Amino acid sequence: MASFRKRQGSWQVQVRRKGAPLVTRTFASKSDAQAWARQIETEADRRGLPTDRKALDQMTVGDIVTRYRDTITPTKRGAVREEMAIRVLLKHEIAKAPLSVLTVGKVATHRDLRLKTVKPSSINRELALYRHAFEIARRMWDIPIPENPFALVTKPKVANGRSRRLEPGEWELLREACERSRNPHLLPMVEFGLETAMRRGEVLRLRWRDIEWTRRTLHIPKAKNGHPRTIPLTRRALSLLQELKPAEVVLDAVVFPTTEDAVKMAWRRAMGRVSLPDFRYHDLRHEAVSRFFEMGLSIPEVALISGHRDTRMLMRYAHLRPETIADKLRNINRPT
Known part of the structure; x- marks a missing residue:
């Protein structure tokens, strides 16, 4: 007891x-x-x-994570990104710990040490990776781990979702910084993201065959949540695509022929040239969703564009400006 x-x-x-x-x-x-x-x-x-304690003495946390990287990670859509994350995990001191001495207390100590250098949301993603790797080890690899300490440890609390939007005048600053980038695809990608609420990876995977010019729509065959979607295009989004369209279109060619690493590097350099405190690339998606709501689109209509299947998650992306709503109320003719 x-x-x-x-x-x-x-x-x-x-x-x-x-x-x-x-x-x-x-x-x-x-x-x-x-x-x-x-x-x-x-x-x-x-x-x-009966427990093979000798096997647990000879096997480390890093061994479990490495096997997970080699056998499970390649089957995932985000395999490249997860491999990079696991590379970081294997550098942690806890990766050297034998399974026989791994306890919830040791995991909690590791969590608290990491909290000194990274945010709670990052810790929770790391713990989720460890947790899944150990569940696979217990259930599929017959490794005699009595409990999953990564599942038992308390996750740190994450602050409320981000609400950063472009303030008046900031779009002009951002556009100028992107125009100065040596990567010619940065500015059109940023503006296209604002017009479509598409994720960076979705934009980079976009191919000319995915665009339906007559219907003014764009098909996203592979999304983060695993569900494809077809979204309507704004007038400016269509205009951007027309500007990028080559004289001879290869349907299987990507619209933005650059890499995710190149875009990340170009974005970091652009942010270094402009004063936009705490503005991240993913905030473009928040901005786009908020603008769609301010245009008067309904929740189902915005969800169709953004791909959110959970209304609560969608509302975390919606950050309406009170002054915009005040302008709408002022223009409403109320009966006397």
């Missing part, structure tokens, strides 16, 4: 099990203490069951 006591701002937990010695640990939060206690109690309850 586990008992908890708060002392000097920390939580002390003691676990007693018949036939097992008293075990005590101290944690910064009660949730971490409870998770650790559950793991210790489970291990005590399972004592006597």
Whole structure:
């Protein structure tokens, strides 16, 4: 049985099990203490069951993550990005830890160390990768891991979603900075993103065959959520495509012949030339969604364009300006 006591701002937990010695640990939060206690109690309850402890002594966290990278990651749509993320994980000290000594407490310590250098949202993505790798190891690879400590550790709280939009005059600054870029595709990509709410990867994968000029639509066969969609195009979006259209169109050719790394580099350099505090490339999507709502489009109409299947998630992208709504209210003729 586990008992908890708060002392000097920390939580002390003691676990007693018949036939097992008293075990005590101290944690910064009660949730971490409870998770650790559950793991210790489970291990005590399972004592006597056949477990290949030698195998766990010889295998590390990094071994699990490496095997996951080599066998599971290549099957995913975002394989390249996940491989880069795993490259970072393998540099962490916890990657060297043998599975036999891995506990919720060790994972919590790792989490707290990472929180000193990266944001909670980044930590949660890392923990999700670890968690899935260990679940695969337990269920599919027959590795005798009694519990998944990455699933038991408490995730850090993430602040509310971003609400950064382009303020009056900032689009002109952004456009000028993009015009000065050595990558000729940066400015049309940025403006096209504002007109379509498409993600950077979706824009880069766009091919001429995906555009239906007569219907004024664009087909996105591969989206982040796995669901293809066809979106209507604004007048400016069509104009941009016409400007980019070569004399002889190769239907299978991409509209923006550049790479994601090249765009990231060009964006960073453009941001270094202009004063746009805390404005990120993905904020273009927030800006576009907000503009569509301000144009008067309905939730289903905006969701059709953005690809959101969850209304709550869509509303996290909508940041309407009160002054815009005030202008609309002023123009409404109310009956007297």
